[in-house]
Amino acid sequence: MAPSNQLEVPQKSRVTVVGSGNWGSVAAKLIAFNTLHINSFHDEVRMWVFEETLPSGENLSDVINRTNENVKYLPGIKLPKNVVADPDIEHAVRDANMLVFVTPHQFMEGICKRLVGKIREDAVAISLIKGMEVKREGPCMISSLISEILGISCCVLMGANIANEIAVEKFSEATVGYRENKEIAEKWVQLFNTPYFMVSAVQDVEGVELCGTLKNVVALAAGFVDGLEMGNNTKAAIMRIGLREMKALSKLLFPSVKDNTFFESCGVADLITTCLGGRNRRCADAFARNGGKRSFDELEAEMLQGQKLQGVSTAKEVYEVLSHRGWLELFPLFTTVHEICSGRLAPSAIVEYTEHSARLPLLESPVHLN
Ligand SMILES: NC(=O)C1=CN([C@@H]2O[C@H](COP(=O)(O)OP(=O)(O)OC[C@H]3O[C@@H](n4cnc5c(N)ncnc54)[C@H](O)[C@@H]3O)[C@@H](O)[C@H]2O)C=CC1
Ligand SMILES: O=C(CO)COP(=O)(O)O
Incomplete structure (x- = not known):
C-alpha cells in the first residue's frame, strides 16, 4: 500500500x-x-x-x-x-x-x-x-x-x-x-x-464555428469585387450584407446562437481580415480577373502551393442546405457566390444580386421561417 x-x-x-x-x-x-x-x-x-x-x-x-x-x-x-x-x-x-x-x-x-x-x-x-x-x-x-x-x-x-x-x-x-x-x-x-x-x-460553440465557416463564403464575394476593381464602398457593402446573411443563417440553423458572438474576434474581425488578406479573397480576385475562365481548382493549385481553400466547398455546402430548406432566395449573396464558383453566373453577378439582397427586409425574425 x-x-x-x-x-x-x-x-x-x-x-x-x-x-x-x-x-x-x-x-x-x-x-x-x-x-x-x-x-x-x-x-x-x-x-x-x-x-x-x-x-x-x-x-x-x-x-x-x-x-x-x-x-x-x-x-x-x-x-x-x-x-x-x-x-x-x-x-x-x-x-x-x-x-x-x-x-x-x-x-x-x-x-x-x-x-x-x-x-x-x-x-x-x-x-x-x-x-x-x-x-x-x-x-x-x-x-x-x-x-x-x-x-x-x-x-x-x-x-x-x-x-x-x-x-x-x-x-x-x-x-x-x-x-x-x-x-x-x-x-x-x-x-x-x-x-x-x-x-x-x-x-456559443455553434455561433463561433458558423462565424468562422461562413465568412469564407463572404471572402470569395469580396475577392470577386476586388477582381472587378469595384472599389472600397462596394466591398464594404458586400461585407455588411455578408455579415447579415451569416447572422441570419446561423440563427436559423441554431436558434441558441448569440448576437454578441458576431462582435467577438470570430465574428466581424475575422470577416474583415479574411476579406482583406485571406487566401479565399486572393483566389477569388484572380478568378474574377480571368472572367471565371480558370477554375478554382487550377488557381488553388497554382497560387497556394498545396494549401487549401475552404470557401469554395463551403459555398457549395451552404447552397445545398439553403436549397434543401427552400431558403435560396433569402440568402442571395451566399447563393450567388456558389453560382459564380460553379460557372453558372459571371463574377459580375455578385453586384447585381447583392443589390437585390441589400433591399431585402428579411431575416430579422427568423422564427417565421422554420
Ligand atoms: N491558414 C490560415 O491563415 C488559417 C486557416 N484556418 C483553418 O485551418 C484549417 C487548416 O488550414 P491550414 O492549416 O491553413 O492548412 P493548409 O491549407 O495550409 O494546408 C493543407 C493541409 O492539408 C494537408 N492534406 C493534404 N491532403 C490531405 C489529406 N488527404 N488528408 C489529410 N490532410 C491532407 C496538407 O498536408 C496540409 O497540411 C482550415 O479549416 C482553415 O480554414 C483558420 C485560421 C487561419
Ligand atoms: O481564416 C482565416 C483568417 O482568420 C484565413 O482565411 P483564408 O483561408 O481565406 O486565408
Whole structure:
C-alpha cells in the first residue's frame, strides 16, 4: 500500500495537434511555447503530418524534425524544438488527452473514422477548422462530427487569425466557443493564450464555428469585387450584407446562437481580415480577373502551393442546405457566390444580386421561417 503521506501528483496534460498546414504549424508554435512554460502541460507537442515527399526526396516530417521548420507550409519560421512531427496518426494521438484538430475540413470525416478506438478515454478536443459537412439530416459542424464519431467533447477556436501574421508574432485575438464545461474552455484558453495572441471564451460553440465557416463564403464575394476593381464602398457593402446573411443563417440553423458572438474576434474581425488578406479573397480576385475562365481548382493549385481553400466547398455546402430548406432566395449573396464558383453566373453577378439582397427586409425574425 502507498504511504498515506505521499501527495498525489496531478497528471500533466499531453497535447497533440492533428494537422500541420499553414495554421496547423502556427498553432503548434503557440501551444509549444505555453507547454514549455506552464507546469500543468507536458513539454512535448506532437504534430501529425500528412506525409509527403519533398522535391529533395526527403519526407516532410523528417525535414521538420531536422530543421524545426515546416518548409512547405510555413517556410522561414522556426518551430520550438518541443514540436515533434509524427507521420503516424495513431501513434501521434495515442498518449494525448488534449487533441487540437486543424486540417482542411474536407479531410476530417476520414481522419475521425481512423481514430475511433485509438484515442485516450479522457481525451478532449478543440477544432480550429473553418468548414462544415452536409449530411442527409442537414448541416453538421466539424466540432459535432468530431464529438459524434469520437465520443468526446469538442470546443472550437476561431478568430481573425491569418496564420502568417501570427507566425511572426503580430498581435491578434481569438475566440474559444464552448458548450457547457467552462473549466475545459479555460484550459484551452490557457493553452493558446500568449502576449501576442489574446484568447477569450464564449458559451456559443455553434455561433463561433458558423462565424468562422461562413465568412469564407463572404471572402470569395469580396475577392470577386476586388477582381472587378469595384472599389472600397462596394466591398464594404458586400461585407455588411455578408455579415447579415451569416447572422441570419446561423440563427436559423441554431436558434441558441448569440448576437454578441458576431462582435467577438470570430465574428466581424475575422470577416474583415479574411476579406482583406485571406487566401479565399486572393483566389477569388484572380478568378474574377480571368472572367471565371480558370477554375478554382487550377488557381488553388497554382497560387497556394498545396494549401487549401475552404470557401469554395463551403459555398457549395451552404447552397445545398439553403436549397434543401427552400431558403435560396433569402440568402442571395451566399447563393450567388456558389453560382459564380460553379460557372453558372459571371463574377459580375455578385453586384447585381447583392443589390437585390441589400433591399431585402428579411431575416430579422427568423422564427417565421422554420
Ligand atoms: N491558414 C490560415 O491563415 C488559417 C486557416 N484556418 C483553418 O485551418 C484549417 C487548416 O488550414 P491550414 O492549416 O491553413 O492548412 P493548409 O491549407 O495550409 O494546408 C493543407 C493541409 O492539408 C494537408 N492534406 C493534404 N491532403 C490531405 C489529406 N488527404 N488528408 C489529410 N490532410 C491532407 C496538407 O498536408 C496540409 O497540411 C482550415 O479549416 C482553415 O480554414 C483558420 C485560421 C487561419
Ligand atoms: O481564416 C482565416 C483568417 O482568420 C484565413 O482565411 P483564408 O483561408 O481565406 O486565408
